[in-house]
Structures are given as structure tokens and as C-alpha cells.
Amino acid sequence: MIRVDNVRKSFGAFRALDGLTLNAAEGTVLGLLGPNGSGKTTTVKVLTTLLAPDSGDAWVAGHSVLRAPELVRRNLGLSGQYAAVDEKLTAFENLHMVGRLYGMNRQNATARAHELLADFRLTDVSGKRAGTFSGGMRRRLDLAGAVVARPKVVVLDEPTTGLDPRGRLDTWDVVAGLVSEGTTVLLTTQYLEEADRLADHIAVINHGSVIAEGTATQLKDRAGSERVDITVRDGSDLQAAASVLAVATSGLATPEVDPAALRVSVAAPGGHSVLVRVLAELDARSVSVTEASLRRPTLDDVFLQLTGGSALTEKRKNDSKEGVPA
Amino acid sequence: MSVITAAVRDSSVIAHRNLLNVLRTPGALVTGIVQPVMFVLLLGFVFGGSLGGDQYRSFLIGGILAQTLTFNASFTAVYLAKDLQLGLIDRFRSLPMSRVAVILGRTTSDLYTSVISVAVTLLCGLAVGWRMNTGALQLLAALGILLLFAFAVSWIGALIALTARSVEVAQSLGLVWLFPVTFVSGAFVSTASLPGPLRTIAEWNPVTSVATAVRELFGNTAPSGFIAPGGWPADNALLYAVMCSLVVIAVFAPLAIAKYRRISKL
Numbered sequence: 001m002i003r004v005d006n007v008r009k010s011f012g013a014f015r016a017l018d019g020l021t022l023n024a025a026e027g028t029v030l031g032l033l034g035p036n037g038s039g040k041t042t043t044v045k046v047l048t049t050l051l052a053p054d055s056g057d058a059w060v061a062g063h064s065v066l067r068a069p070e071l072v073r074r075n076l077g078l079s080g081q082y083a084a085v086d087e088k089l090t091a092f093e094n095l096h097m098v099g100r101l102y103g104m105n106r107q108n109a110t111a112r113a114h115e116l117l118a119d120f121r122l123t124d125v126s127g128k129r130a131g132t133f134s135g136g137m138r139r140r141l142d143l144a145g146a147v148v149a150r151p152k153v154v155v156l157d158e159p160t161t162g163l164d165p166r167g168r169l170d171t172w173d174v175v176a177g178l179v180s181e182g183t184t185v186l187l188t189t190q191y192l193e194e195a196d197r198l199a200d201h202i203a204v205i206n207h208g209s210v211i212a213e214g215t216a217t218q219l220k221d222r223a224g225s226e227r228v229d230i231t232v233r234d235g236s237d238l239q240a241a242a243s244v245l246a247v248a249t250s251g252l253a254t255p256e257v258d259p260a261a262l263r264v265s266v267a268a269p270g271g272h273s274v275l276v277r278v279l280a281e282l283d284a285r286s287v288s289v290t291e292a293s294l295r296r297p298t299l300d301d302v303f304l305q306l307t308g309g310s311a312l313t314e315k316r317k318n319d320s321k322e323g324v325p326a
Numbered sequence: 327m328s329v330i331t332a333a334v335r336d337s338s339v340i341a342h343r344n345l346l347n348v349l350r351t352p353g354a355l356v357t358g359i360v361q362p363v364m365f366v367l368l369l370g371f372v373f374g375g376s377l378g379g380d381q382y383r384s385f386l387i388g389g390i391l392a393q394t395l396t397f398n399a400s401f402t403a404v405y406l407a408k409d410l411q412l413g414l415i416d417r418f419r420s421l422p423m424s425r426v427a428v429i430l431g432r433t434t435s436d437l438y439t440s441v442i443s444v445a446v447t448l449l450c451g452l453a454v455g456w457r458m459n460t461g462a463l464q465l466l467a468a469l470g471i472l473l474l475f476a477f478a479v480s481w482i483g484a485l486i487a488l489t490a491r492s493v494e495v496a497q498s499l500g501l502v503w504l505f506p507v508t509f510v511s512g513a514f515v516s517t518a519s520l521p522g523p524l525r526t527i528a529e530w531n532p533v534t535s536v537a538t539a540v541r542e543l544f545g546n547t548a549p550s551g552f553i554a555p556g557g558w559p560a561d562n563a564l565l566y567a568v569m570c571s572l573v574v575i576a577v578f579a580p581l582a583i584a585k586y587r588r589i590s591k592l
Contacts, residue, residue, distance in 0.1 A: 006466075048420040073422040082413030086343060088350040093343075100339045101423040129350070145417065 001026040001153055002047065007056035009042055009208075016042040017053070018208035024184055024201065026152075031199025032188040034304075039208035041081060044157040047186065048078045061152045077146030081157045084145065087131030091122050091141050094130055095148060102149040103205065116144040120174065136167030137275035143174050147183070154178055156187045160194060172198060182269040192300055204306055212306050219302045225269040227301075228278060231291035232262050240287055248278045268294070269318045333424040344405070345438055354498050358401065358439045362394045362447040369514055370454050377515075378549025380455050387451040389513030390540035392533045394419045395476040396508050402436045402483030403500030410589075415417065422488025425582050429488075433480040440476040459545030468543040471567050473535050478571040481578035487587040513537045517560070518553035520553045529557045532570035538563035 008015070019041045024030035032040050036250040043229065045051035047058055049069040058065045061075035078084075085094050092113050099109030109207050111319070117126045119139045130141055146154050160168040175198050178185055195202050196216045203213040212219060230241050235322070238257055245255040245266045255266040268274040274296050283287055348354045369390070370383040378385070409415060409428065418428055448456075458465060483500055490496035510527055511517070512534035520528050528534055537556075541547075542563060548554070558564045 048416075050416060050419050070422060073420060078417060078420040078421065082415050082416075084413040084417035086347070086412075086414055088347045089343065093346065097339060097343055098421070101336055101418070101421045101427075103422065171431045304446070 001028075001061060002030065002186055003059040004043065004047070005056050005058065007043075007046055007053040007058060009046065009051065009053050011113050016208055017046070019056070020205065020209055022203055022210065023184075024186060026184050027179065027182045027186040028200040029179055029187060029198055031195035031202040032186065032205060033190070033192065033195045033202055034188075034205040035190060038206045040205065041157055042208070043205075044078070044080070044155055044188060047072075047155055048076060048216050049073060072181075075152045077149065077151040077154045079139075079146040079154070079156045079159060081161065083142040085133075085138055085141050088129060090127050090129055091117060091133075092126040094141060095144055098145045098148045104149075112148060116148065119177075120144045134167070136170050139163060139167060139171055140174065143171070147178065151183070153184045153186070156185065158188055158190065160191065168194070177184075192303060196298075203273075204303065205304075212302070220297050223301060225267050225297075226271050227232070227265055227295055227297060228268040228275050229263055229265045229291070229293045229295065230278065230282070230289060232264075233288040233290050233326040235248065235259060235262055237287045238264060239260065240285055241282060241289075244285070244287075246280055246282045248274050248281065262290075329424070329559040331407055333426050333430065336412060336424040336427035337430040337434060340427050341435040343434035344431060348435070348438065353469040355439065355482050357440060358394075358398070358443045359446050361397065362390055362443055362541045364579060365390050365393065366447065366450045366454060371588075373514070377570055382550040383451075383454045384456045384546050385541065386514065387456045388445065388546060389511075389542060390447050390451075391444060391472055391540055392475070392511075393508040393513050394447055395440055395472055395536075396479050398443065399439050399479040399486075400497070400500035400504060401439055402480040403432060403486040403490070403496045404493060405436070405474050406432050406484050406487035407490055407496035409541060410487065410491070415536060425587055429484050429582050429586055433484055434498070435577035436480050436483075437473055437477060444472055455564040456531050456546070460543060464545070468540045469544075471502075471536060471539055471571075472565070475532070475567065478574035478578075480574055483580055484582040485578050485585065488582055488589060491589070493512060507531065508533055511537065512560075516548060516552040517555045530559055531554065532567065535559050535563045535567040535570060539567040 001020065001025040007017050007020045008233055009017040014323045020039065020043060022030065022032070022043075032043060034040050042051065044148035046053050046065060048059060049065050049072050050067065057067075060072045063071040080311050081111065086097070089097065095116055096109050099112050100106070104112065114123075114126075117123045118186040120143065122137065122141060122144070125137065130138060133141065143156070143159070146156070159175070160171050172194070175185060175187065185198075187195075187198060200215065201213065202216060202219060203210045204219070205211065212221075212222065228245065232238060232241050232246065238259060239269065242255045242257055245264055249255075249266055249268050252269065255264050257264050272294055276290065279289070279292055340476070366383075366386065370386055374382045406429070409432065415428070486500050487496045490499050510520070510524055512528055517525055517528040517534060534555075538560060563579040
């Protein structure tokens with residue numbers, strides 16, 4: 001339903017897309033995961049016919065963005081990074097306008113607008129100007145605009161960037177709703193949790209090409225085994241905890257110490273037996289433990305491994321700037 | 327649906343959206359209202375005394391109308407530049423809508439501002455002693471010529487917005503050319519009083535022909551001290567004004583639309 005084939009796009013000396021190739025089957029969600037500047041938005045612009053690729057081609061619902069851009073637009077709904085709503089128009093007027101521009105007559109555009117206002121829980125504010133809306137409401141209105149013509153493919157560029165947690169949950173519900181109706185979705189995000197939660201298939205991109213892809217589970221498997229995390233009460237016990245973890249895993253992996261979080265973490269191919277041994281040993285040494293856990297690697301670990309850390313550090317910086325947890 | 331009906335339909339949707347925006351932006355119409363009033367009073371009473379008093383103020387109104395509508399090009403430049411910076415433009419560009427609608431909708435909706443400016447100028451004229459000495463038909467013809475001209479210069483404003491790519495640049499670029507274009511003309515003085523090359527430029531300046539045509543239709547004559555201007559444009563002001571507007575549209579509309587197709591926000 002969505003296919004991107006070896007697309008290249010440069011802006012001057014900067015290679016935004018460097019042979020990007022993607023595929024999304026009908027009715028699935030493809031998550032495009034990458035840090036700022038990795039080429040996510042450029043990919044969205046190529047798919048939505050806003051930008052022509054330098055080479056390669058992309059297809060939406062079987063139509064080439066180069067040869068049949070008009071048919072691509074008919075089959076596609078876009079919700080860009082900045083909510084594309086007219087602040088001076090009411091919620092109803094915004095959706096009515098988009099319906100008219102999709103070629104609907106007044107009556108159909110009106111009916112469809114009311115239907116969407118109900119679906120996106122905006123009926124109560126349908127007569128209020130979009131400029132008075134919260135970030136989450138504005139985003140819902142924008143998403144509603146993307147599906148006015150019931151497109152086969154919906155492209156969402158960082159749909160939750162800048163939203164509060166409530167707004168993110170709202171948006172996730174909307175995406176889940178789209179998928180249940182059989183819409184194919186391409187979603188870009190910097191949030192690993194979001195890709196994990198929404199996408200059937202994830203493509204991790206960096207510097208304009210795919211560096212890893214698969215389901216969330218497959219990607220996590222690539223990051224290796226389960227991990228044991230131990231948090232101690234007293235910083236002076238960190239070294240003791242680290243040596244206990246090293247012994248318990250037979251020295252196969254080096255424990256990572258995070259002094260700020262008072263946490264020691266290690267890859268533990270033994271799973272729960274390692275955790276039991278570690279806790280017994282720490283107890284014997286009278287080390288006070290506040291938290292002990294066994295967890296599967298997160299996409300954070302995958303990201304860290306794939307990009308050598310640089311991308312994640314950058315991402316965390318951005319997250320803390322925006323006040324959104326990763 | 328044919329390409330043309332689609333273009334007209336989509337443009338009218340955009341024009342409606344623009345109209346709602348103007349009506350809901352307090353102060354959006356202030357410039358369009360204040361400027362003609364200011365020029366009627368400034369020129370009418372500062373220059374008026376030396377140039378012919380009541381007779382000059384009567385003569386002035388046609389010139390103020392031509393000038394005010396030329397300045398409307400700067401509104402198109404600014405509002406279109408603002409539109410182009412909105413996230414909304416990406417939505418429009420990703421829709422299966424006519425590629426001319428965003429621009430044609432803008433140049434059309436800016437005519438609303440023009441209509442208001444014309445009404446304000448005429449009311450202000452009535453207040454300072456201007457009178458129309460002809461009939462309703464001539465009034466309609468004058469309005470037609472004025473709005474056609476406003477629509478034409480609006481396309482120049484559109485091209486400026488599409489070239490400038492930022493509101494600040496569009497604002498200054500949209501304004502600077504308007505002063506020489508409106509002042510080196512017969513809008514406020516007789517072209518015959520200008521020196522050498524300026525006189526030729528002023529005689530062929532479309533602003534002059536619009537002012538002259540409107541004065542003819544209103545039956546307003548120049549103050550007795552004015553030297554009567556000569557030359558083909560002065561003798562055929564009405565025809566020349568319409569021709570100029572059509573030529574400006576024929577040149578700038580395709581340029582603006584081609585430019586819009588090419589641009590893309592990064």
C-alpha cells in the first residue's frame with residue numbers, strides 16, 4: 001500500500017534521504033523511528049507529493065508520486081508536524097472546508113464534518129474557533145482533517161510531538177481506530193514507546209536510510225538478552241552491587257553503573273535465576289536494595305546499540321527540552 | 327469536473343475561508359480604511375490650497391482611488407506570505423484540489439478589501455466636497471475598472487509573496503515599488519507638469535489611466551490651473567486602463583501560479 005524505493009533527496013550538500021526503501025502492507029502501521037534530522041519529515045513530504053525525490057520513486061495505493069501525483073493525493077490524508085488547522089475557523093468550518101476541497105458538495109461536506117466531530121469527540125466545541133483549542137484538541141481536529149475523504153493511506157508526521165500525556169493517549173486511540181477500519185498508516189516518531197505501542201512494523205532510520213527494521217519484538221531481540229537492574233539505597237554500595245552482578249553472570253557481561261540513579265544494570269542471559277542469586281548475595285552482604293527488576297530490552301536499548309549512542313543522547317536532549325519522557 | 331470549474335470552485339472555497347479570516351481578525355481592515363481617508367485629507371487640504379481648493383479635492387478622488395487600489399497589492403503580498411508560512415499550506419498542497427486555488431482564492435478575496443476601500447474613499451470624498459456629475463451606469467463602469475485594476479495588481483502582490491518566502495520581506499518588497507508607481511503618475515497632479523522622462527513615464531503609467539478614466543466617468547474636471555495632459559493614453563484612458571489590467575493579469579497570473587507549483591516548504 002505504501003512503497004518507497006531507493007529514494008534520494010539532497011538539499012545542497014545535505015543528504016536528507018540516502019537510498020531510503022520502505023514497504024507497508026495494507027491495513028498495517030509502519031513506524032518510522034529516528035532522531036531529528038534523520039529524514040523522517042522529508043520522507044513524509046515525498047510520499048505526500050510536497051517534494052519530488054532526486055532519484056527513486058514512491059507509491060501510495062499503487063500510484064507513483066512522480067507519475068500520478070493527483071491520484072496519490074486522492075488516496076492520501078496527511079497530518080503534518082504542525083497542526084494544519086485554520087485558527088480563525090471553527091472546528092466545523094475547518095472540516096467542512098477540507099471536505100469541499102476534496103470535491104464534496106456542501107451537503108456531503110457538512111454531513112461528513114458532523115460525523116468526524118462526533119468520532120473525534122469535538123461535537124461540543126464544533127462552533128468554537130480552533131485558535132482557542134488545547135494542543136490535544138487541535139491535533140484531533142487535524143487528524144480528523146486527514147481522514148475526511150476516507151483515504152486508504154494516512155501519513156502522520158510526529159503526531160504527538162509537543163502534546164501532554166493526555167493528548168498523546170488521545171492521539172494513540174485515534175490511530176488505533178484508523179487501523180481497526182483498515183487504513184494503512186505511516187507514522188513518524190522520535191518516541192520509542194510510541195513506535196512500540198502503535199506500529200506493526202518499525203523502520204529505524206538515521207542519516208536518510210534504514211538502519212534496522214522489523215517488529216518491535218524482533219528489534220528488541222537484536223538488542224540481546226534480558227537485563228537485570230538493581231537500584232541500591234546508598235551510593236557507597238554501588239561497587240559492591242556491580243561486583244555481585246559480575247560474579248552472578250559469570251563475568252560474561254560488564255555491569256553498567258549509573259551513579260545518578262544509584263542503579264547497576266547488566267545483560268543477564270540467565271534470566272530469573274541470576275536475579276535470585278544476586279538478591280541472595282546482596283542480602284548476605286547487607287546491601288540495602290530499593291528496586292530489583294528483570295526486564296526485556298526496550299527499544300531505547302536497541303536505538304542505543306544501532307546508532308552508537310549519539311542519536312539517543314541527542315534525542316534525550318530534545319525530550320528534556322520539550323519536557324516529554326522518552 | 328473540468329479543470330476550470332474545479333479551479334473556480336476550489337478558489338471560492340479558499341476565498342470564503344480568507345473572508346472569514348479577515349472578518350475575524352480585529353484590525354485587519356484598518357489600513358484599507360485609514361489609508362484612503364488619510365490621503366484624501368492630507369493631499370486635499372495640504373496640497374489643495376495651492377492647487378485649486380474645492381476643484382482640486384474633487385479632482386483628487388479619482389487619483390486616491392487609483393492609488394488606494396494599487397496599494398492593495400501589498401495586502402495580497404502580506405496575507406499570501408502569511409498563508410504560505412502556515413502548516414495549513416502543506417495540507418492544501420497534499421489535497422486533490424486545484425493548484426491555482428490558493429492564489430486565485432487570495433487575489434479574489436482581496437477584492438473585498440478593495441470594495442471597502444473604494445466605499446470609504448467615496449464617502450470621504452463626499453465629505454470634502456467631491457460630487458459625481460454623471461449617472462449610475464458610469465458609477466458601475468468606474469467600479470468595474472477599479473476592481474479589475476485591483477485584481478490585476480493583486481497578482482503582482484502574489485508573485486512578490488511567492489518570491490519573498492517570508493512575511494517581513496514580502497511586506498517591504500510589497501510596499502517599496504508602490505510609492506514611485508503611484509506618485510510618478512497623474513493621480514495627484516497633471517502629468518504635463520512633470521519634467522522630461524518622468525512625464526512620459528507618468529503618461530503611460532496605468533495608474534494615470536485608471537485615475538483619468540474614473541474622473542471621466544465621474545465627470546470630474548481638473549482645476550483650471552492644470553495644463554491638460556496629451557498623448558494617446560490620455561485620450562483613450564478608459565481603453566488603456568482596461569488593456570493594462572488585462573496585460574498585467576496575463577503576465578503575472580501564470581508566473582505566480584507556476585511559482586506556487588514549484589515552491590515547497592522545507
